[in-house]
Amino acid sequence: MKDIVIACVGKPSAGKSSFLNAVTDATAKVGNYPFTTIKPNNGIAYFPIGCPCKRFNKSKQCAPRYGRCIEGKRYVPIQILDVAGLVPGASEGQGLGNQFLDDLRHADALIHVVDVSGTTDANGKETVGYDPIGDIEWLRGEIHSWIFGNLNKRWSQIVRRHVAVKASTAETLHIQLSGYGATLVVVQRTLDRSGVKESMDSWDRETIKKVVDAFLDERFPTVIALNKIDLPDSDKNISKIMRKYGQSKVVLSSALAETFLRKLHKQKFIIYEEGTDIVQTKEDLPDSDLKPLDEKLQNRIEKVQDLVLYRYGSTGVQDVILKAVEVLGLVPAFPVKSLSTFGNANGKGVFRDCILLWPGTKVLEFADIVHPEIAKHYLGAETVGNRKIGEDDEITLENNIICFKTSQATHSSATNPGPDKK
Ligand SMILES: Nc1nc2c(ncn2[C@@H]2O[C@H](COP(=O)(O)OP(=O)(O)O)[C@@H](O)[C@H]2O)c(=O)[nH]1
Numbered sequence: 001m002k003d004i005v006i007a008c009v010g011k012p013s014a015g016k017s018s019f020l021n022a023v024t025d026a027t028a029k030v031g032n033y034p035f036t037t038i039k040p041n042n043g044i045a046y047f048p049i050g051c052p053c054k055r056f057n058k059s060k061q062c063a064p065r066y067g068r069c070i071e072g073k074r075y076v077p078i079q080i081l082d083v084a085g086l087v088p089g090a091s092e093g094q095g096l097g098n099q100f101l102d103d104l105r106h107a108d109a110l111i112h113v114v115d116v117s118g119t120t121d122a123n124g125k126e127t128v129g130y131d132p133i134g135d136i137e138w139l140r141g142e143i144h145s146w147i148f149g150n151l152n153k154r155w156s157q158i159v160r161r162h163v164a165v166k167a168s169t170a171e172t173l174h175i176q177l178s179g180y181g182a183t184l185v186v187v188q189r190t191l192d193r194s195g196v197k198e199s200m201d202s203w204d205r206e207t208i209k210k211v212v213d214a215f216l217d218e219r220f221p222t223v224i225a226l227n228k229i230d231l232p233d234s235d236k237n238i239s240k241i242m243r244k245y246g247q248s249k250v251v252l253s254s255a256l257a258e259t260f261l262r263k264l265h266k267q268k269f270i271i272y273e274e275g276t277d278i279v280q281t282k283e284d285l286p287d288s289d290l291k292p293l294d295e296k297l298q299n300r301i302e303k304v305q306d307l308v309l310y311r312y313g314s315t316g317v318q319d320v321i322l323k324a325v326e327v328l329g330l331v332p333a334f335p336v337k338s339l340s341t342f343g344n345a346n347g348k349g350v351f352r353d354c355i356l357l358w359p360g361t362k363v364l365e366f367a368d369i370v371h372p373e374i375a376k377h378y379l380g381a382e383t384v385g386n387r388k389i390g391e392d393d394e395i396t397l398e399n400n401i402i403c404f405k406t407s408q409a410t411h412s413s414a415t416n417p418g419p420d421k422k
């Protein structure tokens with residue numbers, strides 16, 4: 001069982017720590033999460049999904065064990081990691097640093113935080129008019145040359161062993177890439193993606209590079225967060241980057257604006273709905289217990305509205321997390337004890353558990369994730385409408401509310417709460 005981890009990477013001063021603070025300092029009472037190991041540079045972000053409680057008219061009884069649900073908008077916890085210490089040229093110089101590598105190994109997806117304002121240079125030093133387009137390639141290039149370098153310098157040795165033990169390409173590569181957190185499945189997908197079919201002893205440098213390229217795509221799906229969109233020069237840089245990279249992997253964000261709005265919300269100056277452009281003040285809600293704003297604060301809020309909220313629709317930080325979940329293809333699944341009440345064994349509330357699954361997870365695998373006892377005594381599974389589903393069926397958004405039948409009473413209160421393994 002391995003927790004899902006999204007890691008923030010980028011050059012110094014791009015805004016990684018600010019981004020992490022912005023998304024993890026949730027305004028509502030949450031603070032409860034299923035994760036077992038929280039490192040100091042980890043945070044918990046809560047991203048919204050549509051909760052089935054709404055569809056079944058049970059929002060009032062909805063009681064997430066972790067996170068929260070507000071009228072069908074369910075905030076699901078996910079771990080995010082602040083990976084510091086990557087500077088340009090690191091893979092050639094003293095290396096990427098053990099801490100960086102160790103963090104990267106734990107990451108399932110990357111958020112590449114890019115300072116799009118052009119106010120920091122390649123090393124993160126303050127400047128003006130820097131073109132951030134190079135930063136985007138740089139990070140990938142850095143990780144690529146690190147992995148390629150490690151393979152290339154031992155290549156003849158790797159091939160000699162490969163031939164001697166008559167291993168398959170996937171087996172040999174798996175041994176070489178497992179240090180970067182690669183499973184055999186990831187290695188197989190890498191080979192498919194690369195299109196490389198020749199036997200390993202005929203690979204040249206270019207072939208190895210091609211395979212490493214495919215490996216990065218499979219192993220580290222990446223969302224690019226163009227951060228600091230509140231600053232004046234960001235606009236022209238954004239258009240340029242969008243023209244080159246399209247919209248599919250790029251998300252605009254202002255970590256600073258999000259932190260500011262959440263802080264004011266917490267201090268009861270405003271009501272701010274995360275992920276939207278909605279900010280309400282005492283003026284909008286005279287009967288509320290909101291505090292009145294002085295002129296300075298009022299001006300700052302208006303500035304954030306003009307520069308960020310009205311221009312881009314939101315601060316974007318939530319979209320970044322959602323995009324990362326999307327590139328991983330995670331499927332939320334809801335184990336329930338009853339398909340009529342959607343409750344669990346102890347009868348407290350409905351849709352208590354929501355577990356994020358890797359794409360392709362099968363019903364019996366899900367049973368094991370919920371609790372090994374359920375898999376052990378598994379008899380069958382049903383989804384909404386008492387529709388039977390097979391143990392080898394993949395879990396999708398169409399069958400993700402699942403009731404397991406077992407030959408013995410199992411302890412659903414012992415539900416294994418974590419997200420799942422890879
Ligand atoms: N204007 C603006 N500044 C930001 C934003 N995000 C971060 N910063 C600033 O950029 C600087 C570096 O941020 P930090 O989070 O420490 O960067 P890190 O080195 O990548 O962790 C700090 O002064 C932040 O206040 C943003 O969205 N807008």
Ligand SMILES: [Mg+2]
Binds near residue numbers: 016017018084
């Ligand atoms: Mg930092």
